[in-house]
Amino acid sequence: MKILRSSALLIVVGFMAWMMFNLYVTYDSRTELNDVAAYYAEEGLSEVGAANLVTSIVVTYRGLDTLGEVTILFLTAAIIGLLLKTEKGTRTTPVRESSEFLMTGARILIPVITMIGVYIFINGHLSPGGGFQGGAILASTFILLLMSISNKKIGHRLLDYTEAISGLSFILIGVLGIILAAGFLDNKIFSLGTFGTLLSAGTIPIIYSLVGLKVGAELSNIILEFNQIQGDEDH
Amino acid sequence: MKLFEIEYISLIAGFILLIVGLWGIISQRNIIKMIISFSILDTSVHLLLVAVGYIRNRTAPIIDSSVNKLNAANEITDPLPQALVLTAIVIGVGITALLLTYALKLFRQNSSLEINQYKSLKW
Amino acid sequence: MVNPIYIVAVLLGTAFLLGLFRKKGTGIIALVALAFPVFVSASWFFHFLSGNTEVLNFFTAGAKPPFSINLQLGIEEALFTMVINVLGFLGYTYLYRDFKEQGIKSTVLFLILIMGLNVLIMSRDIFNLFVFLEIVSIAIAGLIYLKRGADTAIAGFKYLIALGVISTFLLIGIAFFYLFSGTLNIDDFLNSNLPAVKGMSMAVFLILMAILLELKPFPANGWALDVYQAAHPGISAMISSGTATASIFLLYKLLPLSSIDWLPYISIIGAITFIGSNLLGIAQKDSNRLLGYSSVGQIGLMLIIIGMAPQLGEHFNLIFLTVFISHFLAKAGLFWISGIIKKDNIRQWSVLRKNKLLLFMFGFFLLTLLGFPPFPSFYGKWQLIMELAHGSQFIWLALILAGSFFEGMYLIRWFGFAMKEKDESEEKLTIHWEKMIPPVIFTVFVMGASYFANNSSDYGHTLNLIPIYFVIALFLLDFLPAFVKNSLVIASMIIYSILLYPDISDDTLRLVFAGIFMIGGVLTLFAGYSVKGKREGFFPFVVMMYAGLIGLIEAENLFQFFFAWEIMTLGSYFLILRGKKSIKHAFNYMLFSLGGAYLIFIGFALSYFGQDSLDLSIISATTLPGWTYTLLAIGFLTKTAAIGLHIWLPGAHAEAESDVSPMVSGILLKAGAFGLILLFLLMGAEQSEQHSLLYILGWLGAITAVGGNLLAVFQEDAKRLLAYSSVGNLGYILFALAFMTNVGWLTAITYSINHFLFKTLLFLAIGGVVMRVKTHNMYEMGGLIKKMPWSFIAVLIGIITLAGIPPLAGYGGKWLFYNAVLTKGWYFQGALIFFSGTIAFLYAFKLIYSVFLGQPKDKFRNVKEAPIWYLIPQFILMIGIMVFSARPDLILKPIGTMLSQSNYFPTDPLNWEDVTATTNLGYWSGYKIMIVIGVMFVVLLGWLMIMSRKAQKIKQFNIVYAGERPFTPGTTHFSHNMFSNYYKAIGFLSWPVATGFWNGVNLFTHNVADNIRRIYSGNGQTYIVHIMIYTIVIYLLMF
Incomplete structure (x- = not known):
């Protein structure tokens, strides 16, 4: 019976593999940028003013996608909060204290990691990185924090406010783009500044910072929710 | 050999991971393993996306010291798939987190992580 | 006229804003936020209706497509966003109380859902459509939980896994689409006339397949039916009417991408879905699940119609729109009624008799679905059948009517239960007024639609x-x-x-x-x-x-x-x-x-x-x-x-x-x-x-x-x-x-x-x-x-x-x-x-x-x-x-x-x-x-009367009548079994042959339905296998 099942599944997967293979063979190595990408390469700098072309695409050209992405994280955090509402409660068994090694290490590392994270999302338009990457790093800081101060309760309030305010500001900036410039999320409502400096590329640094904070807050929120799940035994 | 160029390797790796992920989803009974397979599936697609954007012997689409501003169109790889992947990764994270949460709710219900224990809704 | 981006801004902004509030009382804010898109899309719709047929594009980011994302508004987009926004507003009204109990988070999900649906209809960028499709789906996954029962978690999980696999296909398709065409914008692609590459058709196949799977075709839809059954009916209404609308329009938007003619395949898929789903509905006893089967079936019918668009020519609009609006309004109405009376078994719907208005609306919506006159889909179906006959598509004609017949079977049976089945429930039916308003409004809309359909139809x-x-x-x-x-x-x-x-x-x-x-x-x-x-x-x-x-x-x-x-x-x-x-x-x-x-x-x-x-x-x-x-x-x-x-x-x-x-x-x-x-x-x-x-x-x-x-x-x-x-x-x-x-x-x-x-x-x-x-x-x-x-x-x-x-x-x-x-x-x-x-x-x-x-x-x-x-x-x-x-x-x-x-x-x-x-x-x-x-x-008579003057009058109980006992009828009554000797002689002619035959047919149909529906084994993993097999089969058919 088990063999029957496995072989049936194998056949199904086999067919899928064959389908994908048909797709694979159509691939030819690329030699040129296509028109759209070439446009980004040539005009991206002067239009948007960011050195990191990927950033300019993510934040400005395809800003609506980013808005959607941010919404998805927001959705996820909200849903997890909704689903896990009944899981919270007071722990019946005491939590084991974190080890000294962990606590000391955390004290040293947390500021450093935070700095890296902030650097990454602030400089998103100049070097590889951006809001999401920076935000993820900030969230990892949060994990470290959680692990090291395991007996203290952390409230959601700050995280929720950060999320909400950054989200609102994002939209506000977008709307300002319609009113003051050429379209939603146009970054030219602030001046493009000098290329290569921190305060260039219009609204991009601001947006990416907001995104970084938001992502960090949301991922931290999710982790916090998971952490507050009451297990059957402590661990 | 053509097959050992980086873009072909990534493509093949992507497809292999894809099949592995699909296989995992339909064959693993444990819910957590299903979720892990889904994660593998997700990653494979990201890999494919990035591979699609690669152009040989070119560098990252950031106009700094290594790229000539005026000749950028001939020196950088395609920035668009990279932007797409950013979004796709986040979406994948969202879905995975939700799946895990639902798995937890299921566990609370029946104390089992086997997918065939959850058949109450049928025909 | 308002830039439709403001719909996004307002809905999303309100969603984020509500995250700041912890207290209740945010319902009104959400309601206002949902009223705004209605106003926007309705004003656009009337703008287009009054003769301005030029399609408008709204750019973002200060750049033009294909370098940025644009939203398009034509009369079709305006119509569909308008109906979805109206549904959103009324749907929220309906769920007002439930959202209040659950907290702000579910309201937030709802707002984002509506926003996502709007963008799905208006956007012209493929990847953007993917992102917002995910938004809609994830929002639904969260809203499923509204009922908070044992089954909702199961349904939610199956839904999410299916969603994950489908979105994977979509994304691969998009990736390779970009590889071969160099653009992500629909209009840009259509204008560029690229030569057909083999890989391109594969990529488009994956994209269209994913959208098709989203439409829950039979039989790869076990996960969807579970959702319909387990979710709060108010949410099922949103899924059945709202997301289905957006998905169909999405398919319609993306079909031109393919160089292969997909239309015949879509009709075939639609036909299998329509007939299969309605056939299985016959054996169904859970009311919400039944409505799910019916929804899937109706979408199948719409797919058939879309697939026949070239043959239907100028009549396509009337046919599609009447069938669509019937489904849209009636399904939401029925789910809303289901949520009011809260009975799971179709036999228990006899409780409807406690409220005449509800009973009326129930029958009304059922008739809308069935396509009886004077409801809108009657005109549409008439035109459809006539056009099919004109084009000698007799098999399609028979299939469509067969599917409609099956649908009629279970809908009529359901109505019979509501009217006649014994009402076991003792409690009074508590009805909140805000739950009654949406179905009543939709009833009025159906009447309006009937009027318009009547005027637009040829005859x-x-x-x-x-x-x-x-x-x-x-x-x-x-x-x-x-x-x-x-x-x-x-x-x-x-x-x-x-x-x-x-x-x-x-x-x-x-x-x-x-x-x-x-x-x-x-x-x-x-x-x-x-x-x-x-x-x-x-x-x-x-x-x-x-x-x-x-x-x-x-x-x-x-x-x-x-x-x-x-x-x-x-x-x-x-x-x-x-x-x-x-x-x-x-x-x-x-x-x-x-x-x-x-x-x-x-x-x-x-x-x-x-x-x-x-x-x-x-x-x-x-x-x-x-x-x-x-x-x-x-x-x-x-x-x-x-x-x-x-x-x-x-x-x-x-x-x-x-x-x-x-x-x-x-x-x-x-x-x-x-x-x-x-x-x-x-x-x-x-x-x-x-x-x-x-x-x-x-x-x-x-x-x-x-x-x-x-x-x-x-x-x-x-x-x-x-x-x-x-x-x-x-x-x-x-x-x-x-x-x-x-x-x-x-x-x-x-x-x-x-x-x-x-x-x-x-x-x-x-x-x-x-x-x-x-x-x-x-x-x-x-x-x-x-x-x-x-x-x-x-x-x-x-x-x-x-x-x-x-x-x-x-x-x-x-x-x-x-x-x-x-x-x-x-x-x-x-x-x-x-x-x-x-x-x-x-x-x-x-x-x-x-x-x-x-x-x-x-x-x-x-x-x-x-x-x-x-x-x-x-x-x-x-x-x-x-x-x-x-x-x-x-x-x-x-x-x-x-x-x-x-x-x-x-x-x-x-x-x-x-x-x-x-x-x-x-x-x-x-x-x-x-x-x-x-x-x-x-x-x-005269002779008799003369002769009977000498007759003696006798009372009833006189011994003369001893041959008959007047006060014990039943088997001793002379009339009972009066013709028994005739029966012995020729009674064999009266054996219930016809009844036996029809009973046999009925039983056979029921058994077929019952056996086929066992493919929905309840195991979420199996459903994924269904999806994959379905994809493979269609792939083999097309390539």
Whole structure:
């Protein structure tokens, strides 16, 4: 019976593999940028003013996608909060204290990691990185924090406010783009500044910072929710 | 050999991971393993996306010291798939987190992580 | 005009804003936020509607596509965003209380859902569509949890895994699409005319496949059905109406991407989904899951329509939009009702009877889905079937009607449960007003849509809608007392007949039937005065039935005919359903009627093939005579209950209310006869070729006559006896019609009039008796002649006419008939009819003897005569019979003239010398017979009275009557099993073969449905395998 099942599944997967293979063979190595990408390469700098072309695409050209992405994280955090509402409660068994090694290490590392994270999302338009990457790093800081101060309760309030305010500001900036410039999320409502400096590329640094904070807050929120799940035994 | 160029390797790796992920989803009974397979599936697609954007012997689409501003169109790889992947990764994270949460709710219900224990809704 | 981006900004901004608030009271903010998009999209829609057809593009990021993302607004986008936003606003109103309990987070999810749906419709960038598709799906995954039960988590998990796999396919497709085309923008791609690359079609395949899977096709949709079942109905409403709309539009947007013609495949997928889903719905008992099956089925129908877009040409818009809006409004309405009454099993929906408005809306939405007139999808389906016939796509035609039939099965059954099933629940139905508003508003929208559909359809404006308006008026006036409404209806029918008369006065045929319908209607309605109170839910349907009947008379083209036919069926169904024990019979009636109606529909469609107009005459010119005529004949025969198709009749007529039985048995059956007459007239030109069909129908008529009468003989239930008798009588008419000779048709029409007169009389009389004695069983009655003398006389006259005894009209009919048989030469069939006539004597005798003669029972010593309102129409009918018997020429001469004058039956007419009818076989003079028999009667009566003066009066309990024990009926009643020795002899002929056959068909269908639905094993993993197999199969088909 088990063999029957496995072989049936194998056949199904086999067919899928064959389908994908048909797709694979159509691939030819690329030699040129296509028109759209070439446009980004040539005009991206002067239009948007960011050195990191990927950033300019993510934040400005395809800003609506980013808005959607941010919404998805927001959705996820909200849903997890909704689903896990009944899981919270007071722990019946005491939590084991974190080890000294962990606590000391955390004290040293947390500021450093935070700095890296902030650097990454602030400089998103100049070097590889951006809001999401920076935000993820900030969230990892949060994990470290959680692990090291395991007996203290952390409230959601700050995280929720950060999320909400950054989200609102994002939209506000977008709307300002319609009113003051050429379209939603146009970054030219602030001046493009000098290329290569921190305060260039219009609204991009601001947006990416907001995104970084938001992502960090949301991922931290999710982790916090998971952490507050009451297990059957402590661990 | 053509097959050992980086873009072909990534493509093949992507497809292999894809099949592995699909296989995992339909064959693993444990819910957590299903979720892990889904994660593998997700990653494979990201890999494919990035591979699609690669152009040989070119560098990252950031106009700094290594790229000539005026000749950028001939020196950088395609920035668009990279932007797409950013979004796709986040979406994948969202879905995975939700799946895990639902798995937890299921566990609370029946104390089992086997997918065939959850058949109450049928025909 | 407002930039649609503001919809996104407002909804999303509000969602984020609400995250700041922790307290409740945010509901109003959300409501306002949801009202804003309604305003925006509605204003855009009217902007486009008023003639500005130019499609507008809204750019973002200060750059143009394909470098940035743009939102497009044309009239289609405006329409769909408008309906979705209205749904969002009303849906939120509906869920207001639930969201308040759950907290702010679920409101946030809802806002984002609506935003996502808007962008899905407007965006022109593929990856953007992917992102927002994910947003919508994830929001749904969260909102599933609203009901917070055990099942919601399971459903949510299966949904998410399926979503994950589907979005993977989509993303791979997008990746490779970008690789080969270099753009992500739909318009850019369409404008660039790239050469077709093999990989490109693969990539597009993956993209379109993913969207298709999102539409939950059968059978890869187990995960979706679980969601429908487990989620809060308010959310299911959003999924079924909202996301389905967006997904279909998405498919429509993305189809042009492919270089392969996907359309035929989409139709095939749609057809499998439509039929499969509806078939499985038959075996379904959970109400929400059933609605899920229905949703999936309707989407399948829409896919079929989309796939046929090129063939449907200019009609595509009407067809698609009517089907779409019906589904959209009705599904949401039904889910909302489900959420109000909170009952999972379809049998428990009897609780709806506690609230009349809910019950009304339930029926209303069900009818919307079924496509009955005057609802919008009737017009759409009509156009669709006609176009398919025009293009000779007969298989598709049959498939669509088959799927619709299955859908009709479970929807009608459900309605029967709601109306008739015992209501076990004790608690009062608590209804929050905010939950009632959305379905009520959608009801109004359906009415509006019906109006628009009527105006937009090709033939809609030719309809005479006055009767429909009258029906609506009666619904609104249902609070008035019964006698007011009754008078209103009677008066209007009289006035309408007077107004109608000039139009049809030259068409004797129509005049006869109009007379039957209208006069009969007024007479039977008289009996209704005996009912006290309001009699809610009766009058609108009575008017509906008569409106349909008169519509048949007035019909000038196929569309009007079919419209009237359906309205008539609908009205009569509701009337029959009112009987105490009639749930099963009304259901059977509806099924047979629906099947018959669809057969007629196909027949009409076949005659349209190759023609241009829909005038009734095109039936004569059909290019497929054999099929057309056979199908039409069978369709009409379901209404006249020919043997084999008769099993619904006895139950339906017997269990109906006392004043409804005369209507349906005396009058409604004539509609089928009228249809047959029309059919035969139109077939007329080709009679010689249709010899075989007519021959078969002749035999069928003869067998029906024998069968019906035979079955009547062995009945213990008085009304059933009369009902079976009607089966026999209609067989008689069919047989006579099949002659296609002058005298034959004269017989048939005469007999129709006769049948109307005596059957209505009998049912009224027996109905009056049943009202007083409160039982149908004849062996419980007896000796009622003393207490109900008038009813006795009525029944006496009735059975004399029925049996064809002189001097009454039936005798003349028999005379005509034998003339016709001898001239035609169908001797054997004629013998059968003669035999059936003999049998008719048996039950006629049983009827009068068991009920009125014999010994009165204790129970009924004090019964009163039937209500006066029953007696009056009986008197009028009796007078009619008398007149007709004495002076048959009053009616027969005009009919004879008509039959001879037309091209149809010029030979062998009935000749008239003054008032005597002659043929070359003999003569008949009505009044002479009356005089002769009358004299004989008087003489014999006088003799009896003289002789009986010497008789001794004996009381009932005198020893003389020792042979019969008057006070223990039941098996000792002489009437019980009266014809048992006949039964031993020929009873085998009455074995319920037909019933057995149809039961077998029913059981088979149920079993098939039950077994196929087992593929939904409940295991989420298996569903993923389904998805993959489905994809592989389609891939293999296409490549």
